[in-house]
Amino acid sequence: MYQYDTYDKQAVRERAADFRDQVERRIAGKLSEDEFKPLRLQNGLYLQLHAYMLRVAIPYGVLSSKQMRKLAHIARTYDKDYGHFTTRQNIQYNWVKLADAPDILDELASVEMHAIQTSGNCIRNISSDQFAGVAADEVEDPRPWCELLRQWSTFHPEFAFLPRKFKIAVNASPADRVGVKLHDIGITITHGEDGERRFSVYAGGGQGRTPMIGKLMREDVGEAHLLSYLEAILRVYNRYGRRDNKYKARIKILVHEMGADAFRDDVEAEWQKIEGGPVDADIREFLRIEQYFAPPKYDADAPSDVAQSAQRASHDAAYAAWLRNNSFEHKIPGYKAVTISLKPHDGIAGDATSAQMDAVADFADNFGFGEVRVTHAQNLVLPDVAEGDLPALYDALKAHSLASANQGLLTDMIVCPGLDYCALANARSIPISQKIAKRFDDLGRLEDIGEVKLKISGCINACGHHHAGHIGILGVDRKGTENYQILLGGSAEEDTSLAQIIGRGFDEDGTVDAIETIIDVYKDKRGDEETFLDTYRRIGMQPFKEAVYGA
Amino acid sequence: MAHNIEFRPVTPADWTFQNEIEGAAKAAFPVIAADQIERFLERNDIAAQALGVRLSPGTKVEELASRLDQIALIDVDFPAYTDGRGYSQARVLREHMGFQGELRAIGDVLIDQLRFMQRCGFDVAVLADHVDPSDAQAALERYGVWYQPAADDHPPAHRLRRFVPNWEI
Numbered sequence: 001m002y003q004y005d006t007y008d009k010q011a012v013r014e015r016a017a018d019f020r021d022q023v024e025r026r027i028a029g030k031l032s033e034d035e036f037k038p039l040r041l042q043n044g045l046y047l048q049l050h051a052y053m054l055r056v057a058i059p060y061g062v063l064s065s066k067q068m069r070k071l072a073h074i075a076r077t078y079d080k081d082y083g084h085f086t087t088r089q090n091i092q093y094n095w096v097k098l099a100d101a102p103d104i105l106d107e108l109a110s111v112e113m114h115a116i117q118t119s120g121n122c123i124r125n126i127s128s129d130q131f132a133g134v135a136a137d138e139v140e141d142p143r144p145w146c147e148l149l150r151q152w153s154t155f156h157p158e159f160a161f162l163p164r165k166f167k168i169a170v171n172a173s174p175a176d177r178v179g180v181k182l183h184d185i186g187i188t189i190t191h192g193e194d195g196e197r198r199f200s201v202y203a204g205g206g207q208g209r210t211p212m213i214g215k216l217m218r219e220d221v222g223e224a225h226l227l228s229y230l231e232a233i234l235r236v237y238n239r240y241g242r243r244d245n246k247y248k249a250r251i252k253i254l255v256h257e258m259g260a261d262a263f264r265d266d267v268e269a270e271w272q273k274i275e276g277g278p279v280d281a282d283i284r285e286f287l288r289i290e291q292y293f294a295p296p297k298y299d300a301d302a303p304s305d306v307a308q309s310a311q312r313a314s315h316d317a318a319y320a321a322w323l324r325n326n327s328f329e330h331k332i333p334g335y336k337a338v339t340i341s342l343k344p345h346d347g348i349a350g351d352a353t354s355a356q357m358d359a360v361a362d363f364a365d366n367f368g369f370g371e372v373r374v375t376h377a378q379n380l381v382l383p384d385v386a387e388g389d390l391p392a393l394y395d396a397l398k399a400h401s402l403a404s405a406n407q408g409l410l411t412d413m414i415v416c417p418g419l420d421y422c423a424l425a426n427a428r429s430i431p432i433s434q435k436i437a438k439r440f441d442d443l444g445r446l447e448d449i450g451e452v453k454l455k456i457s458g459c460i461n462a463c464g465h466h467h468a469g470h471i472g473i474l475g476v477d478r479k480g481t482e483n484y485q486i487l488l489g490g491s492a493e494e495d496t497s498l499a500q501i502i503g504r505g506f507d508e509d510g511t512v513d514a515i516e517t518i519i520d521v522y523k524d525k526r527g528d529e530e531t532f533l534d535t536y537r538r539i540g541m542q543p544f545k546e547a548v549y550g551a
Numbered sequence: 552m553a554h555n556i557e558f559r560p561v562t563p564a565d566w567t568f569q570n571e572i573e574g575a576a577k578a579a580f581p582v583i584a585a586d587q588i589e590r591f592l593e594r595n596d597i598a599a600q601a602l603g604v605r606l607s608p609g610t611k612v613e614e615l616a617s618r619l620d621q622i623a624l625i626d627v628d629f630p631a632y633t634d635g636r637g638y639s640q641a642r643v644l645r646e647h648m649g650f651q652g653e654l655r656a657i658g659d660v661l662i663d664q665l666r667f668m669q670r671c672g673f674d675v676a677v678l679a680d681h682v683d684p685s686d687a688q689a690a691l692e693r694y695g696v697w698y699q700p701a702a703d704d705h706p707p708a709h710r711l712r713r714f715v716p717n718w719e720i
Contacts, residue, residue: 152698157699
């Protein structure tokens with residue numbers, strides 16, 4: 001993975017020192033909360049319902065074991081012994097004291113981490129495929145490009161005060177594991193028949209109050225000109241994006257109101273002026289970064305050591321289910337990428353205790369090359385596990401309540417923090433997720449249901465990605481009581497679609513009942529090998545509606 | 552009183568914003584709203600030694616192209632620090648349109664934004680009354696690493712790496 005050089009170290013230390021000064025001025029009363037707000041928001045520090053929340057950047061979801069131990073240490077020392085992994089592959093600490101925040105940034109800087117641009121109307125953490133560099137289906141490792149974009153976007157002087165926040169995702173596989181078309185900018189790396197690397201750039205996608213699918217801007221941006229093309233998009237957006245209404249300020253509204261063709265034309269006109277100019281970094285800088293992502297020293301004998309995993313699976317059904325659901329095909333024979341589910345049925349999606357984080361760091365060292373990934377679905381990944389180690393890893397995970405075998409299944413839910421933490425929320429998300437997990441607390445049943453992406457947001461800002469759920473749940477405030485609307489048919493993958501509301505909402509228990517009814521309709525109507533989403537797309541909303549509300 | 556902070560040396564002048572064209576014509580260093588420039592230049596009683604123009608965030612700077620050589624100062628207004636359009640206006644003026652005159656940031660200028668203004672091609676920022684210029688100078692000098700080229704001459708990290716790859720700090 002990428003290692004900071006002197007310049008990178010200096011940048012995060014300068015930021016940490018600056019923030020310490022700002023916090024001291026705030027505590028001394030030299031800055032009012034109003035004056036302090038724009039400063040803390042540049043450092044990922046939010047004022048939530050009960051306390052300050054600090055969001056720490058995990059660039060494109062990649063962590064070293066050393067960094068993971070530091071995150072555990074921060075949870076133990078400065079928070080209530082846990083942290084929350086987010087859909088942008090970051091981590092949030094929910095109970096931070098203002099006076100401690102500068103110390104936390106110093107701790108982070110000591111392991112090449114920071115909270116820069118994790119909030120505010122700027123370019124946020126670049127997200128990517130959790131299996132980047134190991135996925136059997138990728139055309140190349142997208143992480144060096146993510147790192148190039150991280151550097152380009154860090155402290156960008158022109159784009160620190162955009163109309164609204166700006167999220168970029170990079171994918172390099174035919175399968176879309178990043179939600180390319182649901183980002184402000186989504187990038188897919190392809191290799192042409194001529195072997196040339198090209199970038200397909202989508203703009204104007206997003207979720208939130210007004211979900212929209214991103215529009216293809218260009219599918220032939222060359223590797224030497226990616227930065228100038230992105231800078232052209234950002235400049236057009238910064239100049240012409242709406243600033244009169246924060247709910248209409250995302251780039252998706254500009255692209256929609258101008259029309260994709262007119263927007264593309266403006267971008268082209270801007271691009272012509274800067275393409276090939278100074279912003280298009282020397283390709284040698286990319287090559288420098290790329291060296292850090294060289295493949296680790298895989299064991300060529302690993303494939304000869306797979307028998308014991310198969311043997312264990314033959315007599316241990318729980319292990320077999322975990323292997324089936326939580327391991328992912330690796331590009332190197334004899335290895336698997338393993339998803340560690342942070343969705344135990346009695347837990348909170350995305351939460352991990354300091355002991356669990358320390359344990360995962362140890363597993364990354366013992367069963368891999370010291371690397372951990374964070375997924376947008378709020379799970380963790382060990383990217384390089386030799387198949388022969390899988391039984392030992394499973395037993396070790398189990399000892400730390402990290403062996404839930406539900407990856408990709410109904411209870412592998414994305415859940416926003418909701419009204420338990422968030423100042424914006426209208427309804428709680430966590431209790432309803434736990435009730436659904438309890439209702440479907442049987443792995444055999446979950447596996448029979450198969451792949452269902454259930455995503456829960458506690459308000460229309462859609463941090464829980466409900467528009468992109470095969471089943472989405474949206475919490476609303478209905479005359480002072482929590483009410484939940486159900487949506488069906490969304491997808492954030494290569495077949496991107498937006499979920500549609502099925503009808504009037506329910507209370508918490510009514511929602512859980514309705515989800516079960518919806519699943520029953522699917523089981524009744526499904527064809528051979530059809531997933532929930534396949535069936536929904538074939539039969540449409542009506543049968544589900546009739547079952548939920550009566551004919 | 553308000554202080555200026557200079558990112559680059561500029562020629563001092565007693566620039567004053569003029570609401571009325573009549574007043575502007577009489578002033579030595581008038582600053583007028585960008586949409587008044589044609590009306591101003593039509594007059595034959597101009598006493599000004601130099602002309603300044605004030606942009607609002609919505610001003611399309613390209614519309615000033617034909618008059619740029621008659622403008623000595625452009626004030627870029629930040630009515631709220633959160634409105635970042637002025638940064639793009641500055642870069643377009645400098646990098647696409649070749650504006651060589653003085654570029655000044657006015658309005659809701661926070662000291663933590665000065666470094667961004669400097670990088671986008673501003674020469675001067677006008678600080679709010681209560682801001683201590685030494686605090687502003689300290690904020691400006693706090694950051695030494697930049698990752699991307701912009702309208703100033705600060706080399707980005709990737710270029711510095713070619714010359715001085717690594718040192719211990």
